[in-house]
Amino acid sequence: xxxxxxxxxxxxxxxxxxxxxxxxxxxxxxxxxxxxxxxxxxxxxxxxxxxxxxxxxxxxxxxxxxxxxxxxxxxxxxxxxxxxxxxxxxxxxxxxxxxxxxxxxxxxxxxxxxxxxxxxxxxxxxxxxxxxxxxxxxxxxxxxxxxxxxxxxxxxxx
Numbered sequence: 001x002x003x004x005x006x007x008x009x010x011x012x013x014x015x016x017x018x019x020x021x022x023x024x025x026x027x028x029x030x031x032x033x034x035x036x037x038x039x040x041x042x043x044x045x046x047x048x049x050x051x052x053x054x055x056x057x058x059x060x061x062x063x064x065x066x067x068x069x070x071x072x073x074x075x076x077x078x079x080x081x082x083x084x085x086x087x088x089x090x091x092x093x094x095x096x097x098x099x100x101x102x103x104x105x106x107x108x109x110x111x112x113x114x115x116x117x118x119x120x121x122x123x124x125x126x127x128x129x130x131x132x133x134x135x136x137x138x139x140x141x142x143x144x145x146x147x148x149x150x151x152x153x154x155x156x157x158x
Contacts, residue, residue, distance in 0.1 A: 015028060032044055
């Protein structure tokens with residue numbers, strides 16, 4: 001019994017680290033589904049009983065998923081523009097609301113008299129927004145490419 005306890009303890013440590021093989025996990029399941037479990041390990045019995053019950057659940061045969069049907073809709077440029085405007089306006093209001101709560105010494109809000117200076121400030125602000133949007137777009141594009149790779153892998157496995 002002592003040897004079983006040490007062996008199971010080692011297997012549990014490997015299990016929690018995600019380093020067990022399928023055979024080792026079967027050993028753990030068999031141990032915790034048996035009648036003789038060490039009193040120090042009894043707390044894990046409910047977990048392995050739960051796993052055993054969940055493995056018996058079968059998917060309804062009428063259930064099916066067609067991964068090829070999920071198409072991305074093409075939005076017109078007007079919809080993109082409308083969405084971008086909503087985000088910019090809401091972002092402005094959120095930023096403005098938060099700016100009122102912060103220390104006013106950080107940024108002085110005022111009217112700019114020189115049109116060239118106002119144009120330059122607006123140009124820099126729009127450039128910053130453009131850079132942030134491009135960064136977000138590239139991140140989204142990477143994620144989409146990963147999903148496409150997964151879909152190709154799934155199609156290949158069929």
